[in-house]
Amino acid sequence: MSIIKKRLISVINVLEKIAVQSRSFNDYLPIGSSEILVENLSRWGSDEILIQCFDRSKKKLGPNINLLKKITNFKKGTPLIYSGGIRNSFDALEIIKNGADRIMVGYSFFQKLNYDNLTKISNKIGKQSLILSLPIKINKNNFYIYNYVDRNLTDIKKINFDNLDKIVSEILITDMYNEGSYDRFDTRMLKLANIIKIPLIFFGGITSQHKVKKILSHKNVSAVGIGNSLNFKEHAYQSFVLQNRNFFRKTSYAKK
């Protein structure tokens, strides 16, 4: 029986001017140029690339348009999601104009659970181009959104996901405690896929075939995001695809 193919999203974390490995978004190791990473992932046949410039909101710098302009020359048709520093619909439009295919918003929404701003962005660029990012921490089996700028927690129950369904196309759930770890993604996060009817992308500490299979077997999960470990080996992306060939489309260089 054939199943609908899911996506493997390559995640590039950017701190200031360089791509970095991130561990729980507070410990970073330098990797190099974002442009060359994008070029490499595109050549490998990545389904989609997510650029997360996570210091932009904290430093109130707005989106990194210069980086985006450079990157788009290297993506060669690979769909690109941009995230970081997005404040309003004007920023969102600028990002799309400068080569991103979709945008991901986090802080500007969950800071005040501002649906209006999110609706304006969605109206401007279309629901299909908008993803909501929710960094999650689990405490005593309760789910909290972690605000990485103010470092406080918001109970996820405060979000009306029925309203969001009309505004965003997907939600990226990041396991905050385990982001950047070797396969320590907390599978309790999958409970969210029962609560939220919007397609989910899971990210943070997902490195093994076993974990990928467990996550993607869930009907409401559309993709997984892999970050650090794509930088450790040649053809790392293709290896993930091969290990989980039932879920992903074949890449150009994957073995039969």
Place this chain on the structure above:
Amino acid sequence: MQKNNNSVFNFCKKCLYSCQHPLGIVIDENGICSGCKIHEEKNTINWNSKWQELKKITQNYKLKKQNFYDCIIPVTGANDSFFVVHVVKNLLKMNPLLVCYNKYWNTPLGIKNLSTLRTKFNCDIIFQNVNPIKVKKITKATLYKLGSIYWHSLSGHTVFPVQISISYKIPLIIWGAHQGLEQVGMYSHYDNVEMSRRYRKNHDLMGVEAENLISSSDNLTEGDIFQYLYPDDHELNKVGTRGIYLGNFIRWDVKEQHEKMIKFYNYKTCKSNRTIDCYDYVDSFNYMNLHDRIKLYKHGFSKITDQLCREIRFNRIDRNSALTMVKRYEQRKSLYEKNFCEWLNINQKSLNYLLDTFKNNKFWKQIDVTRWKFKGLSYHNENMILRKNSAKLKYVQNSKIKVDAKYVTFGKGIKDF
């Protein structure tokens, strides 16, 4: 007194690196750089368990028939070559094929060391001698375009082993340490990072692969650069080529390792004019001279800073003494430039003029046409009391290169050492 320690020159509190490192570096909220943090892993890792991990990986590549090669080791006449061959041949009991890219600026010492490698370890070695006319054309192009004389050497050294892996169908390439991990903590030792085309382009080749050179230089043709082209992804995939780094599995300490190699195999070392380290790059006339001068122009620090950051991390020198040493050595004369000008057929004045155009104005202030003031990392890193050198760092110097020595273009062995 501190001259400038704002975010532009944010220095690590432990070593001498700043956030201006060309490989990229992250300095955390406590003022410690990613390189120093990753170095600390060397003191906590269970290296026995790592060694077992390495044995398990390499076991899969050992051939049952002893008449062929188990792996490839890229070698030069210096650096980690002896130690890597020692580990692979004597400790892992593998049969390696040594491969060496001829950079043409070989010192007699480097040739002697290569000869020792072949004979004392009883290994086969393949040299890649690219047509010197092409090498000179490429060197001219990269010098003008990138301000780099070393692009061809770095490119050749990193691509030749991969090409041999494909053509001989030997999947495993064994390298020494990963430069990005050792210097700036690009990866954890636990990541077991392997060789990749992306890293090579980004960091070894300054973002410019061979094919990019043609588009940026009218003088180069495809025929000039084809020996530097990285094999296609399909070919790599078909053979299963992978390059592992021993530094992920062995507590890597270059100084200690070199001293072992001197003792065991009479590895030849010599003094350099621009550093106290006698072990690194003794195979090349240019690495610790002209190339090092260019590094100072472009990046505001020279190789001695890299070497002493390493020694600070191993607690063999304190930060203040290291900074004093750097200031003493980094602007010393670069030797053997006459040889390079003759080899490339350019005159020294033209070379100097050209190199001045690559002086990074973050680190150099022009006073007049010929005079510049250095404002590199050591200039800004004066936030401590300088004192006379109290360092106890000692290096074994068992040989030397004559001032009038010439490039050894091809050589099987040198008797004079």
